[in-house]
Amino acid sequence: MSWLQIKTLIHPEQAEALETWLLEAGACAITLTDAEDNPVFEPIRGTTPLWQLTQLTGLYDGTMDIDRLQQALAADWAERFADQPQPQLHVEILEDKDWIREWMDSFHPLQMGSRLWVVPSWRTAPQPEAVNLILDPGLAFGTGTHPTTALCLQWLDGLDLRNKSLLDFGCGSGILGIAGLLLGADQAWGIDIDPQALQASHSNAERNQIDLTRFPVYFPEQAPQVTCDVLVANILAGPLIDLAPLLAKQVKNGGLMALSGILAHQAEAVSQAYQPWFDLDPIQERDGWIRITGTRRAEQDS
Ligand SMILES: C[S@@+](CC[C@H](N)C(=O)[O-])C[C@H]1O[C@@H](n2cnc3c(N)ncnc32)[C@H](O)[C@@H]1O
Incomplete structure (x- = not known):
């Protein structure tokens, strides 16, 4: 080929x-x-x-x-x-x-926050004692080099994920779900519309010695309606706006979410779509892309 x-x-x-x-x-x-x-x-x-x-x-x-x-x-x-x-x-x-x-040749180890490194499978981890996510980039999106992925990884790195569950919506290579598990989460789920992404997520999980029962992956229409402590969704502004009611329903009261894949001029529209359910933090920006994070309010379940 x-x-x-x-x-x-x-x-x-x-x-x-x-x-x-x-x-x-x-x-x-x-x-x-x-x-x-x-x-x-x-x-x-x-x-x-x-x-x-x-x-x-x-x-x-x-x-x-x-x-x-x-x-x-x-x-x-x-x-x-x-x-x-x-x-x-x-x-x-x-x-x-x-x-x-x-x-x-184009991939090098990258540090994301204070604990996490993303290390291509053919390179040596510069800090063996760090949390090293070994990645085979393959063809599915998500290598850590893109600002939208980096924004999510840095956010995950700063959380205490022990005993937490994590939903990785638009999982691509599985990088965010796997990072969450390596950083201490006890369960993750991945969802993607692309069969190549689901396959890549599982092979990357295996490469990181993650038992696949801790990171099952699904097409959206086949996914169980889980509720999670932490949601990460790095998709694009349009689908994020459409998915707001569904994603809000999948986050526990008091749970956290990070949305990425959003260009700076789309921040307001995406924020507005999530405000009915989440208290939003100040927006973070990197190279023209922004990340929206927030906490699920307890008073509304719709
Ligand atoms: C920008 S990539 C993000 C991949 C990875 N999570 C990361 O952060 O690098 C977006 C992924 O979302 C998937 N996607 C796009 N629209 C989707 C939807 N409506 N439902 C689920 N997955 C979707 C794409 O197939 C792609 O794998």
């Missing part, structure tokens, strides 16, 4: 928008790195220096029609960012073994 890898340089302010656009257009995975850290393009004389740019690398199934993708991107980009240069996609065909090597 072959893959198509695209690479482009982009201004950091537009990197997230391009990442979202490419994922919606079927990319299996996207990574963003500082162009200066990992230069694959020669800087062009007279153009923006590399240190001001983000390098985006994306991966598509080898059957993807990249010409049509470029045309669609050009049309949308012209509409949204009329005054900005069009991203130029450099395309390369990769055999399985090549992209795996590229992919592996």
Whole structure:
């Protein structure tokens, strides 16, 4: 099987928008790195220096029609960012073994808060005594490199999760549910609409020596209506708003929740959707993404 890898340089302010656009257009995975850290393009004389740019690398199934993708991107980009240069996609065909090597090289251990590290399975944990979450990124979203995931991991790291149950809604790679269990929770559940995510969550749980009975995973329509002490949902603003009544029902009175996957301008709409059930904390922001946390009020059960 072959893959198509695209690479482009982009201004950091537009990197997230391009990442979202490419994922919606079927990319299996996207990574963003500082162009200066990992230069694959020669800087062009007279153009923006590399240190001001983000390098985006994306991966598509080898059957993807990249010409049509470029045309669609050009049309949308012209509409949204009329005054900005069009991203130029450099395309390369990769055999399985090549992209795996590229992919592996791009992941490094990351510290999340004070106790937790996310360590790719092929790297050595820098602090063996820390809480080390061993991760095989695979194709499901959730490696810890994305700000939305990092915001949730840092929040979990700061909680006392002993004897707590945790619902990971939109579990992707299972990273948040697994982190919760490693940080002391005694039970977690994962829910996702993507079969690849459910599979990845279980293989990542096994890699971290977590008994799968402590982290069962479900499609939403098959999930039991559990109530949890802690809810994490890193999805997107639209589904989070639609799911507010359902998610509120699944958090115990006095329980905690963290919502992520929300762009700064969407904060107000998502907050409003959860205010009927939760006392909300001040919003946290990272690279244009925000995290909403709160405590389930006891007085309302609806
Ligand atoms: C941004 S990823 C987050 C993955 C992981 N929890 C993390 O924090 O890195 C969002 C995940 O939510 C899933 N998802 C999107 N809409 C959903 C929905 N309505 N119900 C359940 N899962 C959903 C996607 O398939 C994807 O795996």
